[in-house]
Amino acid sequence: MLKVALRYDNGTILITGNVHIPFASLDPRTHSLRAEGLDYQNIIEYLKRSNIEYDDNKVLDLIPSPNISIDETNSQHISLRDYQKKALDNWSKAAKRGSVVLPTGAGKTVIGVKAIEMVNSASIVIVPTIDLMDQWTSVLSKYFPYIRIGNLGGGSDDIQAITVTTYDSAYLRASSLGNKFSLIIFDELHHLAAPGYRSIAERFASPFRLGLTATIEREDNLDKDFPRLVGGGIVFRAHAGDLARDKHLASYEIERRHVEMLPEEIQEYKKNFGVYQVALKKLGVRMNYTGAFRRLIMMSGRNATAREAILARNKAMYIALNSRSKIEELRKILSENKGLKTIIFTQHNKLVFDISDRFLIPFITHKSSKGERQDALNGFREGRYNALVTSKVLDEGVDVPDAELGIIVSGTGSSREFIQRLGRLLRPKPDSNKKAKLIEIISLGTREIGTSTKRKKALNKVEEHDNSSS
Numbered sequence: 001m002l003k004v005a006l007r008y009d010n011g012t013i014l015i016t017g018n019v020h021i022p023f024a025s026l027d028p029r030t031h032s033l034r035a036e037g038l039d040y041q042n043i044i045e046y047l048k049r050s051n052i053e054y055d056d057n058k059v060l061d062l063i064p065s066p067n068i069s070i071d072e073t074n075s076q077h078i079s080l081r082d083y084q085k086k087a088l089d090n091w092s093k094a095a096k097r098g099s100v101v102l103p104t105g106a107g108k109t110v111i112g113v114k115a116i117e118m119v120n121s122a123s124i125v126i127v128p129t130i131d132l133m134d135q136w137t138s139v140l141s142k143y144f145p146y147i148r149i150g151n152l153g154g155g156s157d158d159i160q161a162i163t164v165t166t167y168d169s170a171y172l173r174a175s176s177l178g179n180k181f182s183l184i185i186f187d188e189l190h191h192l193a194a195p196g197y198r199s200i201a202e203r204f205a206s207p208f209r210l211g212l213t214a215t216i217e218r219e220d221n222l223d224k225d226f227p228r229l230v231g232g233g234i235v236f237r238a239h240a241g242d243l244a245r246d247k248h249l250a251s252y253e254i255e256r257r258h259v260e261m262l263p264e265e266i267q268e269y270k271k272n273f274g275v276y277q278v279a280l281k282k283l284g285v286r287m288n289y290t291g292a293f294r295r296l297i298m299m300s301g302r303n304a305t306a307r308e309a310i311l312a313r314n315k316a317m318y319i320a321l322n323s324r325s326k327i328e329e330l331r332k333i334l335s336e337n338k339g340l341k342t343i344i345f346t347q348h349n350k351l352v353f354d355i356s357d358r359f360l361i362p363f364i365t366h367k368s369s370k371g372e373r374q375d376a377l378n379g380f381r382e383g384r385y386n387a388l389v390t391s392k393v394l395d396e397g398v399d400v401p402d403a404e405l406g407i408i409v410s411g412t413g414s415s416r417e418f419i420q421r422l423g424r425l426l427r428p429k430p431d432s433n434k435k436a437k438l439i440e441i442i443s444l445g446t447r448e449i450g451t452s453t454k455r456k457k458a459l460n461k462v463e464e465h466d467n468s469s470s
Helices: 037-049 082-093 108-119 130-143 167-177 189-193 198-203 222-230 240-245 263-283 289-299 304-321 324-336 349-359 370-382 415-423 448-468
Strands: 003-009 012-016 025-027 032-036 053-058 097-101 123-127 149-153 156-158 162-166 183-187 208-213 234-237 252-259 342-345 387-390 405-408 436-443
Touching: 003 037, 012 037, 032 037, 037 053, 037 198, 082 097, 082 108, 082 234, 097 222, 108 123, 108 130, 108 183, 108 208, 123 130, 123 167, 130 149, 130 162, 149 167, 162 167, 167 198, 183 189, 189 198, 189 208, 189 222, 198 222, 208 222, 252 324, 263 289, 263 304, 289 304, 304 448, 324 349, 324 436, 349 387, 370 387, 405 415, 436 448
Parallel strands: 003 053, 097 208, 097 234, 123 162, 123 183, 149 162, 183 208, 252 436, 342 387, 342 405, 405 436
Antiparallel strands: 003 012, 012 032, 025 032, 149 156
């Protein structure tokens, strides 16, 4: 019988023995076959099917792990909802590989905690931000109080049987850590498709993989690579409407309010957008808004006209997104909804500070210190503050207290941004019949109309799925 030996080597699997393996290619330096770390489980399954004897004792060198079990004597029992049970069941049946897609507030972190308990072996959780690393560490410490939770990132370098790290830190250490964990969890999975971050999945030999996200689709279509990177496709998916019908999330409504810019703003907007249009024509770039702008960015390093066009376009959009008429409409909305817990979203920090000063509302931006951020969130949670204003830092992942009203003063056309902002409002309300509300403020006669339309299309896709599954 043929026999091959497998060894982990800096993010790859080195294979010695006279055998053909479809996942591997010949390394001329070693005269051995070499495959990516992520193909370890595929290689094992192929060898078993082919009745080829193998020795893989030098692949996984797992961090020693205690018995990982939720401490139910400490009142920390997890009562899974029906859809969470289904998600975990589907993942288990798919050889513990694949992705779960659930809206914000639907309990993806709890699914991750239970997955770690199911695998009962060394596990690593990868997150996009330090805030999320701290959040996961807090949750894991609550359910596994007898296990020290390790952190890698933000000044910490403490590798334990259960470790939480950032994508940036995992990218830097993937080759050395890639054979230390049985389970790898990719939180906010959509980040994994980035050219650098995908190498994390490729270098890790972890046989069990779980992707968690509210918004798996990417506008660059790189989500098509997730089945390879996570070891399987979507094993479970539910949208906000699905869960709202069963009272697991709040139902919602969207309102769009249009405002007229001031005459001087309209004049300045038209002047700058005209410069942008003329430059596109001069450069032979079609007026396909998103595509045109991306092309200009690529040209700007060597072309002064392209640089001028980008500056003019950005100035025009800044005027539309930050119109003074929006501030007055915001004032009206806040007056109409006194007493509602409200999150105000903007695109630019300058507008965050302006709104904060005008309405005496606490703000959170990427420049806010950890202490400032926690004070604002805790004050909102405890009722000391009735509103928060933020740019992009609350769009993703951060555990935001319950809110009843969201106001988008400005934003992009990104479906992910829009769905995640909506998700901030969808935690179940004490009054199960009460709807969450999201209001968009849009400048008339500008490209922001198109931006809002893109967001609406993203929502329509969700609602179409909801209706088809009812």
